[in-house]
Amino acid sequence: MKWLLIRCYPARWRARYGDEFEAILEERPLGPFDVADILLGALDAQLRLRGVGADVTQGRGISMSRRIGGFAGISAAPLLALAWFLGYGPVAIDGVVPGALLLAGLSLLLVALAGLTAFQARTNPHATWAAFAVPAIGLAVFSIGATATVVTGDDYWGLTMLGVLTGAVGSALFAIVTYRTAVLSRGAALLIGIGSVLPFAVAVTNFYALLVVALIRFLLGWFALGIQAIRLDRPSTFARPT
Amino acid sequence: MESKVPEFGRFAEPSLLILVSLSDGPKHGYAIMQDIETGTGRPMGAGTLYAALARLEEQGLIEALQPVDRRRPYRLTAVGASNLAEQLRGLSEFAQKGLRQLGKTSP
Numbered sequence: 001m002k003w004l005l006i007r008c009y010p011a012r013w014r015a016r017y018g019d020e021f022e023a024i025l026e027e028r029p030l031g032p033f034d035v036a037d038i039l040l041g042a043l044d045a046q047l048r049l050r051g052v053g054a055d056v057t058q059g060r061g062i063s064m065s066r067r068i069g070g071f072a073g074i075s076a077a078p079l080l081a082l083a084w085f086l087g088y089g090p091v092a093i094d095g096v097v098p099g100a101l102l103l104a105g106l107s108l109l110l111v112a113l114a115g116l117t118a119f120q121a122r123t124n125p126h127a128t129w130a131a132f133a134v135p136a137i138g139l140a141v142f143s144i145g146a147t148a149t150v151v152t153g154d155d156y157w158g159l160t161m162l163g164v165l166t167g168a169v170g171s172a173l174f175a176i177v178t179y180r181t182a183v184l185s186r187g188a189a190l191l192i193g194i195g196s197v198l199p200f201a202v203a204v205t206n207f208y209a210l211l212v213v214a215l216i217r218f219l220l221g222w223f224a225l226g227i228q229a230i231r232l233d234r235p236s237t238f239a240r241p242t
Numbered sequence: 243m244e245s246k247v248p249e250f251g252r253f254a255e256p257s258l259l260i261l262v263s264l265s266d267g268p269k270h271g272y273a274i275m276q277d278i279e280t281g282t283g284r285p286m287g288a289g290t291l292y293a294a295l296a297r298l299e300e301q302g303l304i305e306a307l308q309p310v311d312r313r314r315p316y317r318l319t320a321v322g323a324s325n326l327a328e329q330l331r332g333l334s335e336f337a338q339k340g341l342r343q344l345g346k347t348s349p
């Protein structure tokens with residue numbers, strides 16, 4: 001009887017779960033409820049392994065978006081730091097290298113935003129996607145303004161600054177949503193949030209050193225968020241096995 | 243209430259029960275069944291258990307450990323622990339809202 005029930009499952013399923021499943025069935029006598037439950041389970045396994053269930057691909061997609069977002073966040077932070085260092089730091093150089101690094105870093109930041117938003121959107125889709133849209137628009141506007149300035153030689157300062165301001169407000173929103181969702185690191189969300197808001201304090205205080213502090217916090221936040229997003233694949237630790 | 247794991251469909255409740263059972267450490271299938279029956283007063287069939295376990299494993303919420311004899315223990319991953327906390331918070335808020343409403347409508 002038990003052998004027959006197990007044979008109702010697909011071969012691929014039996015290869016993975018067959019032994020342990022059989023061990024469970026041997027633990028206690030089977031009643032009518034158990035037989036019906038196993039037959040329904042076998043039907044479910046047959047349908048799923050034939051690709052009828054959409055949940056498998058959806059779940060993999062969510063994990064993939066988290067990993068892509070994590071790697072993009074990790075890559076974006078050093079690229080943007082290098083762009084700032086070469087563009088405005090003590091060894092500032094002229095030319096397209098800082099600009100190209102900046103664009104590459106911002107593009108990766110957009111990918112990180114999209115990936116981690118898709119991952120977090122399971123909890124509160126409307127707020128999460130809204131928090132993605134604002135910084136994404138800001139980054140896109142900034143990229144257009146900066147590229148137009150370099151390519152045409154005209155001054156698109158207003159457009160560029162509009163992008164920066166929108167991006168900063170949006171980053172703060174993303175940080176708030178990430179903090180409230182509490183699926184990813186709250187510490188990293190705090191770093192990003194503070195890094196996004198601090199530049200507004202510069203406008204009030206004229207204390208420009210705050211810009212450096214803001215940039216470091218912002219980039220550290222994205223780096224930490226990316227690392228933590230990838231580390232979610234690791235098992236949690238427990239005190240004792242059963 | 244919005245489902246926290248809509249991709250589990252009809253296996254959402256069994257999946258939640260399994261995650262809770264694994265929250266205090268790794269367990270094999272039969273131990274999970276016993277734990278759930280003790281905790282809820284209702285048995286979970288082996289067919290339902292393994293349909294939910296397969297989904298949880300595919301989603302990366304649990305992972306299988308090396309089998310001991312033919313018993314294979316499962317444990318929560320960090321994603322699974324985070325997902326469980328998220329679901330339990332949602333359920334807690336839902337329960338509190340229900341209790342508040344009940345207080346308003348009770349004589």
